[in-house]
Amino acid sequence: MTNSNLQCAMDVLDRQLNQPLIAALEVCARCGICAESCHYYRAEPNPEYVPAARAEHLRNVYRAKHDFLSRLFPSLTGAEPLTEQKLAQLADIAFNTCTLCYRCTINCPMGVDTPLLMTTLRAMATASGHGSEILEIVADAAIEKGKDPSIYLEFFLDSIQDMEKELQALTGNPEARIPVHKKGAHKLYVALAGAHTILPAAAIFNSVGEDWCLSIYEAANYGIFLGDASRARAIARRIVDEATQIGAEEIIISECGHAYYVMRWLAPNWFGDDFQFKVRSIVEIIAEYIQQGRLRLDASANPEPITYHDSCNLGRKGGILDEPRTILRSVAMDFREMTPNREEAFCCGGGAGLVAVPEAAEIRLAAGKPKAEQVKRTGAQVVAAACENCRLQLGDLSGHFGLGVGVVALADLVVKAMRLPGQAESIEEKMRSEARVRSGD
């Protein structure tokens, strides 16, 4: 660590000083009313976990450079210059003790944008070599993939062919397809790595006769977790370019909170006129199909009590609050709300990349306590979540707190409840009866 690293971190801060950031730095009255809004504080009432206390660390560094009174009398305001030790502390705070969930902002009488401050800290830490190594590796791998997709394309297409056979077996429709990178497709669906976000979506798209194709890229964008806009842009750029190449009118993001947030709310600002697409989550599309009566669903396929976890990126930060409930009321017999929910929902503790950082496992699980208690209170056997990272965290919380709940995606529940055209039984019933035939029952 050198002075140039410190300078680099301060340069990042100075470059990012715009109106929203200055307002967030200046407006806090330190009333402390935000304390219980944070799931970390709820799990462990440590004054350092009060959102305002976290933000004060950055404010102190800002004051030391930019505030007249603080330069004269630093002890009056707590101002302190950035040092190596301080930078390491700031990085730890930003990467390990905040999931950028915006629950503190929504609960702040001033509306202080503390997540913006924490994102700035992440950017400072990343630029000065204090970022999360694993997040950097994942982000850089995604960027490299975008530079030359031919390296893995053949393997990818082979695996999609196998998946297509699975899809045909699942839906009983030999014509069911998973088109990839299809010129002129109306919708470009961007999934995550693995069949679990491709197959259910493909079953749904085929069932309604959608004009769609699958992206050759994954939706995940770990650049955003680093606070590194240039990495995040490079990752998003791959999808924008692909959508442009095939002439898609709409980009559909799989059940992934941060990927949706990036493409829906950030990418249009990054790419300006190059961004001519509508962006929606698969959750919004499914809810629309249900409202249009294009999906035949049988809620009895999901008889167990099911609750829904509002992903912060989709819900509080994305506005997808009603759509999941539209889906669940159509596919589940016993849907139970957590309390609080929607924009007041607790973060599961796995957001902002924490679920991918092994060193953060202990604190992440501890901070998930409020969510675990919420789940327990519903008495649900299944938790549905429309975000991959949330699902991973909820699965871990179930084990850690002995909840004994299953964790599923909304699309999984929809596919289970789907009755295919001309079929009297749902996919779930069909699979069950096929299994019975196979086992000779």
Added chain:
Amino acid sequence: MALNQIMQLLAFIALAFTVATFTHRLRQFRALARPGERSTPKGKPGYGILYAFTLGMAPWAKESTRRHWLAYLRGVAFHLGIFIGLGIFLISPWMPALPNDTKDWLCIVLGIGALLGLAGMVARFIEPNLRHLSTRDDYIASLIVCSFLAISSLWLAGMVGMPIYYLTASAMLVYAPFGKIRHCLYYGYSRLFFGRYFGIRSVLPHGHPNGLS
């Protein structure tokens, strides 16, 4: 020139200084970039902004203020007291023309404001989270504003003289641009950004039949 007039002049010079410094700060702030929003709105940003400045401030609008309703209302009342105190300061040269009944009421209101501010200071001393969060500037700012409200009240009651009143007002006005008091400058912007962020996403205002804890 009588001492009263000298102190009054000094206080209004302090006011001019505060206004000039705040104006300068605001100009600097407005010269900074404000990120544009090119994503297609899901909700109406205007509704979000309207909510942020109206119902969004209600004590029942947020979990935090439902939980800490007493502290929140104390803070709101304290700030109302400050605005009234500033209003009185602006019309102070014409104070003798005010009916005695009105003065009595204002005296009570400002006295309550001072007591509520004092309660806030005490909370900063005794509540662990607040004590952890507080800087010396927080205590100085609270003390200076509470003193202003208390002295204003006593002045209206005829218990302290005009020079003391104007001296206290001057101290508060001169300190305001440098310390915590200047957060008032950014309050409107912060709520504006808040309302726009959640309004454009159709998160607020939002009907949540089962969402209240």
